[in-house]
Amino acid sequence: MATTMEELLEGLNLDLAAEFQAVITYRVFASLATGPYRSEVRDFFESEIPDELSHAQFLADKIVALGGTPTTEPLPVELTRDNREMFEIALKAETEAIARYEERVAQAEELNLTGLKVRLEDLIVDETGHKEEIERRLHNWKE
Numbered sequence: 001m002a003t004t005m006e007e008l009l010e011g012l013n014l015d016l017a018a019e020f021q022a023v024i025t026y027r028v029f030a031s032l033a034t035g036p037y038r039s040e041v042r043d044f045f046e047s048e049i050p051d052e053l054s055h056a057q058f059l060a061d062k063i064v065a066l067g068g069t070p071t072t073e074p075l076p077v078e079l080t081r082d083n084r085e086m087f088e089i090a091l092k093a094e095t096e097a098i099a100r101y102e103e104r105v106a107q108a109e110e111l112n113l114t115g116l117k118v119r120l121e122d123l124i125v126d127e128t129g130h131k132e133e134i135e136r137r138l139h140n141w142k143e
């Protein structure tokens with residue numbers, strides 16, 4: 001069945017809830033990091049926040065432009081005080097974000113929303129960069 005505008009808006013709101021979740025998660029992880037690499041871990045998570053916030057801004061603006069209402073509820077945040085687990089949680093979230101945006105690209109394409117499709121592809125570029133950064137940190141982790 002063809003994608004409807006309602007389905008696209010529902011999907012974009014799920015994406016927005018996940019971006020809000022990412023902002024909260026990375027802010028709290030940065031503050032909770034401990035151990036000899038505390039400042040490295042803190043700097044890493046803090047450096048991701050502006051990207052995720054800009055994604056949230058884009059999505060909220062786009063949802064309104066398409067006639068919808070942006071969500072105010074983040075997806076549930078998973079907390080840990082273990083540095084390695086922080087990166088594992090973040091890796092899972094970034095991987096899921098890429099999959100969601102790929103689905104959203106296909107929906108935008110079906111609805112002939114080329115501008116949205118191209119911007120969503122930019123988000124995939126950003127999330128792929130985040131994912132690869134995290135993977136390189138988890139590789140050879142010694143602690």
Ligand SMILES: [Fe+2]
Nearest residue numbers: 019051052055
């Ligand atoms: Fe994001």
Ligand SMILES: [Fe+2]
Nearest residue numbers: 094126127130
């Ligand atoms: Fe990300």
